[in-house]
Amino acid sequence: MVKEKRLQHILKLLQNREMVTYDLLAGELSVSEDTIRRDIETLHNNGLLSKIRGGAMLRSENPLSFQERTTYLQGGKDVIALKAQQLIKNGQTIFMDGGSTICAIAGRLPLNSVLKVITNNQAVVQILSRIPEIEIIILGGNYDRDTATSSGTQAIYEAGKYVADLYFMGTCAIHHAFGITASLQTEGELKQAMIKSSLKTVALSNGEKLDSIEYFKVCDFSGIDVLVTDLASGDPKLNNYRAQGFQLL
Amino acid sequence: MVKEKRLQHILKLLQNREMVTYDLLAGELSVSEDTIRRDIETLHNNGLLSKIRGGAMLRSENPLSFQERTTYLQGGKDVIALKAQQLIKNGQTIFMDGGSTICAIAGRLPLNSVLKVITNNQAVVQILSRIPEIEIIILGGNYDRDTATSSGTQAIYEAGKYVADLYFMGTCAIHHAFGITASLQTEGELKQAMIKSSLKTVALSNGEKLDSIEYFKVCDFSGIDVLVTDLASGDPKLNNYRAQGFQLL
């Protein structure tokens, strides 16, 4: 049986049952548990269900309690996504820019979220389309195939037309001396515009991008209000970023 | 059997079977599996189906594929696309708005096209991404899930910032007395803006939409330069639209 058929089957099964287990599915679809595990990981990464120990369950309507989330979600992107989720309140307007971390957040939003999301990221548009109460506003401009984002003066200009409660800034190079930097000028300038148009800027960075530098300076630490990483709060790698005037998550 | 015939056959088969394999098709159409593979790749690139290992399935059946794209190769869409294509020259800047007919045109563009395309249609963005020498400019604004387009004052305003050689206006209600009309005000207003910003406006309409009316008036016949339909040039249905100051294709 082909992978896609199996994925279909798993999702269909989840419509009726609260949860499915690996061994049940393995038997039903007559493949090994490993294969099912990989299938469920795929679905999890696409935000179509939540991977839990021993199987999978439906993505919940309501946000998971913190405890549930910590037990159910794992992996770097997931950690960042769940931390970021705590910052979101229904009714808010949010900027989301490019990068896979942003997509992870979008894919983990509760299905009953009520938000207004402004984005230059086509992937985010696709992901959020599934959530009915999210109003999506697209920023226009020159489309870049590689990142699936629009950029350029047009996007920057448009970003300036809105005021958002929150800005989730996609994974970025961050350095204790040089602040936040981007690898493309157009990308960096758009980030600057979004910072300017938001009440609160949340920088997202995974462990590897900490202490790294790109060539275009976006802002120094005064520009951001929260830094979210996948590291534990006590991690020594974060020492350079403590007491810098922003919240560390 | 010609490629076009095969493509149609594959799509038709998928309507009933939800999944097809290479070897099945290879036998049925008596060509090699490689050829079928290439056919399916073509269809996949145009978003008409979802390529999976060993065959293809409907996009709507594949949980991992982005939103469904209604088959736009059927009906007279293909004929319209071919006619419209004659109007395009390399190096031009083109507006393309919403609708499946527009997608059909985008899907038929040769891979070596050199164009600048300005669009508010997400499906078009996806389809054109496969052509490297097409520069894509996205119009921002409020995103509508049903049509996969952005609209609103923002989109209208942005459209006014460009000047295009051509504007392909998606399938529209057209009537000899009431001119061109649209079913949504935002859609209609954007059409007006695009007409204003283009040197040449090409209206696309299939036979059924001829002599039909919607509630929002976009323009009368003075606003358009070419009307493309799927009907033969001698068709009596077209009599009302001859000698109206635009070219009839």
Added chain:
DNA sequence: AGCAAATTTGCATTAAATTGCAACAAGTGT
């Protein structure tokens, strides 16, 4: 802490996709 179950990782096997290539057909322009 310690045990059992679950999960990750590395690896071998097989199936499938891609690539490069040559033969061939279909147009194109002279």
Added chain:
DNA sequence: ACACTTGTTGCAATTTAATGCAAATTTGCT
């Protein structure tokens, strides 16, 4: 009618992906 480009098709060699198995690691529970 001719050579010429262009695109299509099938085949073989190579690369890549999916799958199941086993060892090593992690996790959950008592």
